[in-house]
Amino acid sequence: MRDDGRPGRRRLRRSTVLVTVVAVLAAAALGGWWALSASAEVRPGSFQSSTTGHPDECAFPADDFWALFAQDEEVVAMLTVASDSRWPVEVTSLRPEVFRFDRRVVRPGEGFVFHDPSDGPPPGAGTADRVVIPPGSEAALWIVSPLDEGTTVDAGARLGVDQAPVRVRSLGIARDTVVDFDSLWISGLDSDSAEFQSELEGLCAG
Known part of the structure; x- marks a missing residue:
C-alpha cells in the first residue's frame, strides 16, 4: 500500500508499461515478418516460347x-x-482459364523439354492453377487465349497482353501481384487478309 492510501497504483503503471512494450515489439516483429514476406518477388525466368505467333526484330524493335x-x-x-x-x-x-502452371518445377540448366506451343495448349492434367517454386527453381506458365471472352479488336488495331495476375504466398502471407512479360499482340485482322500479310512482311523473325 502506498502512503497516499492507493494500493496497486504502482503495479498498475508497471503493467501498463509492460503491455505497451510487448505491443510495440509485437508490431515491430509483425512488420518485419511482412517485409520479409514481401521481399519474395516473382519474375520471368530463363525461357520463353511462342512458336505459334510471329516474332519480330524489325518493324517493332521495342x-x-x-x-x-x-x-x-x-x-x-x-x-x-x-x-x-x-x-x-x-x-x-x-485467371486460371488463361494462365496455367506446368505441374513440373525445374532448375535452369537441367535440359528439361517442355510441351511445344506449336502443338497447342498442354493437356489439362499437366497443368494447375498454382505451383510451389523452391529456391533456385522455375515453373512454366502457360498463356492460352488471353483476351476476355467477347473482346474484339478493331481491324487495323492491335491489343497487347503483357501481365499475368497472380497471388504470391510467402511465409504464410499472401499478396496479389503480376508477372510481367514481353507483349503478345493480337491483331484485329484475319491471318489470310492482305492487310495482315502486309504486316508480316515488315516483321523479321529472330
Whole structure:
C-alpha cells in the first residue's frame, strides 16, 4: 500500500508499461515478418516460347515485343517464372482459364523439354492453377487465349497482353501481384487478309 492510501497504483503503471512494450515489439516483429514476406518477388525466368505467333526484330524493335497473332490464330505461349526468395513460394494464377502452371518445377540448366506451343495448349492434367517454386527453381506458365471472352479488336488495331495476375504466398502471407512479360499482340485482322500479310512482311523473325 502506498502512503497516499492507493494500493496497486504502482503495479498498475508497471503493467501498463509492460503491455505497451510487448505491443510495440509485437508490431515491430509483425512488420518485419511482412517485409520479409514481401521481399519474395516473382519474375520471368530463363525461357520463353511462342512458336505459334510471329516474332519480330524489325518493324517493332521495342524490347517488350514478343509475338504478333492474327485474330483467328490461337494464342499459345509459355514462359518460365522464377522467384529470388530463399524459401519456397506458392504462386496462384488469378485467371486460371488463361494462365496455367506446368505441374513440373525445374532448375535452369537441367535440359528439361517442355510441351511445344506449336502443338497447342498442354493437356489439362499437366497443368494447375498454382505451383510451389523452391529456391533456385522455375515453373512454366502457360498463356492460352488471353483476351476476355467477347473482346474484339478493331481491324487495323492491335491489343497487347503483357501481365499475368497472380497471388504470391510467402511465409504464410499472401499478396496479389503480376508477372510481367514481353507483349503478345493480337491483331484485329484475319491471318489470310492482305492487310495482315502486309504486316508480316515488315516483321523479321529472330
